[in-house]
Amino acid sequence: MSKIYEVKVGTLPTVDEIPLGGIIPSNGNAILNKTGTWRTQRPILNRDACTDCLLCWLHCPDNSIIVQEGKVVAIDADHCKGCGICSAECGAKPVKAMTMAQGGRYEASETFAKSTL
């Protein structure tokens, strides 16, 4: 039995439940941390204007542009911190496919914003 294991997020382990040296698996479980609550502004995806250049996907520091089969399909609402770099770097011309709106909470009608957790 390995002495190094994942500790379930949200639990408070006892002394005997701490993995050896506090070492945890590199399994990317930080993804459970919803940084989407940090937003004070939010990206709005205009699918019609998007050319799928993927620069927004590349330049998002939080991997929050969801791409499927080479197409930008959604914003990860659970993790997007609302920095606006996607919009700044958007390659669509003359009209940007990604713009920023005030307020962090997505409206129900903004269906391009998806919860991933």
Next chain:
Amino acid sequence: MAINLKELVKKDIKFTSGQRLCTGCGPALMAKWTMLAAADYNVAMSSATCCVEISSVVFPMSSWKVSWYHNAFENAGAVIGGIEATYKALKRKGKMDKEFKFIAMGGDGGTYDIGLQSLSGMAERGHNALYICYDNNAYMNTGIQRSGATPKYAWTTTSYVGDAYQGKQQRRKDLVSIMAAHDIPYVAQASIGYWRDYMTKVQKALATPGPSFITVYAPCWRGWRSEANATVELGRLAVQTNYWPLFEVVDGKWQMTYTPRETKPLAEFLKPQGRFSHLFKPGGEPLMADFQNEVDFKWDQLQRRVKSSL
């Protein structure tokens, strides 16, 4: 490995979301692109205490999907050297059949200043590892204190702008030259404003046996008093104003990897940054002129080196 967005987008990014770096963080992009550039390799990393470290692994969560070791502030170079040395020993004994790439990562604070000794030792001993220094121009993790990489005149929390002194009084250290002077096979300067140039350099370094060193300009809009969406643009303006040239030193030969067709005025890079606002106020002209002199001096020095390498 080709650097093609259509291919990259299929890769599993081994630096996940959920990390606690600020919104719009430049170093976050460095970490993401490093993992993408190294996606086809087995990677083991050491990290200095720094923004990326403190925000990416907070017990019990890790944003990494590769082996990663944060030990202390000043020794990412020594730690990666130890990892690589054991790897060599295990390989020699027939106990290790996998290929690995070893990457050390640290901010300018943990590299230019407190970490310089162990980085130098790692380079001198010839460890097969890449040290990436992401330069956001100050000890950002602890609250924007000046480092040896902070530009002259920059406002920081230990080099305030006041009546007696206006920002940092010393020019920044030229660490790339110091590392090139170690005669290691690959040294490069990159920027978050130029993603393809950065990833190419990471791949080139990983493919080069022996020690390599890359410094990548990773703007911290918070510490520089700018805007969250300006990170990448600031990384571009730094290059386009000749403040932060993109070059590499391959086996001692200095070569540019990108030269701006037209050099933009330095003010365009400095104006969006509140940390230089005093350069634009009355009385700031001599400071601005001195800053320009320094940029010109370093650019000329670099071009002479490039020329003599031809």
Next chain:
Amino acid sequence: MTIAEKPVRQRKVVGLTGDGAAADAMMQIDPDQVAAYPITPQTEIVERFAEYVANGDVNTEFVAVESEHSALSACCGGSAAGGRVMTCTSSQGLALMHEELYIAAGNRLPIIMPMVNRTLSAPINIHGDHSDSMASRDAAWIQLFCADAQEVYDTTIMAVRIGEHPEVMLPVMICFDGFNVSHDMERVAMLAKEEVQEFVGEFKPLINMLDTENPISIGALVLPQFFFEHKLSMIKALEGSVNYISEIFAEFGKLSGRPQSIVESYGMEDAEVAVVALSGIAGTAQWTAMQLREKGIKAGVVRPRVYRPFPAAEIIAALKGVKAVAVVEKAAAPGAAGAPIFSDLCTAMFSMDKRPKMVNYVTGLGGRDTSSAQYTAVFERLQAIAAGGPIGQTLSYIGARE
């Protein structure tokens, strides 16, 4: 063939200094990596081992680091990568790697380190006292103390098994006196390399960064709601290690034919007065006790070979029946109520219904010798105390021109 059946002729008796014994033990252990930096009086260990490396006598990756801080940093990296790693140092080197000591223990890395006791500056002095290892006694390293080159050899080999024990997983330092032990040539009975290899066994790392199936993150930020349990987990492992140390001491004792004890006792079966002292200086105390016994004085000496974890039960057991005890130590604790070992022992005995009278001496700082005449004076004072006389000053200094 089992170890017991192997011909004893493969073993040999050689003349070795303490440093030489450490280096030869390291050579026979043949670790994956040694990252070390020279400092007097440890230098001979590194030099001798480097010669083994150059001759191909070991398969070790030798990393000539640029400072002791980097030595232990590189060892941490190497151990985390699944390697058996060793280093060695003294004094200023130990002090320079101080933060790394805590980190190595907190990361639970079984790094093995011969540590030649030399005083800490200032003033600078290259001779032996215990101020360096005492300054690190809270780093959660296992601290073992050796009185002679034979013990250095034996203990270095045992240390590998102790540190790597899955219920321990802590770094170990093997301390011995600078110059008195490190540089004095003595008779050392060495095992055969194969026996050492069998005893230490192949390293089976519990922490392995190079396991591609199970990548790990080491060195997380641990916030207040988790930190206490992390620390206690390590402390419990250190405290519990004393049992495994006993087991491994016993196993090595059988293999070598030299019984190993956590606490060595001389004359303690019926001692009325006793000195407690670590490593080299206990030798003079023991010789003095031998002379006094010829005069009918029931003097004894207790020499712990383990200092951390503090073997309270074993020392208390050894002191059974003693009326007056002097803890004589080669390190001061400036400003404290007593020097380190005295403080530990008094704490351990405080709640006992019956306990001996205790006094404390600091001696031999900066490598000054403690003479037999000085120990005689100590025993005489203990006798007076045992006879009902006043205890007087708790803490005194031996031989300083005050």
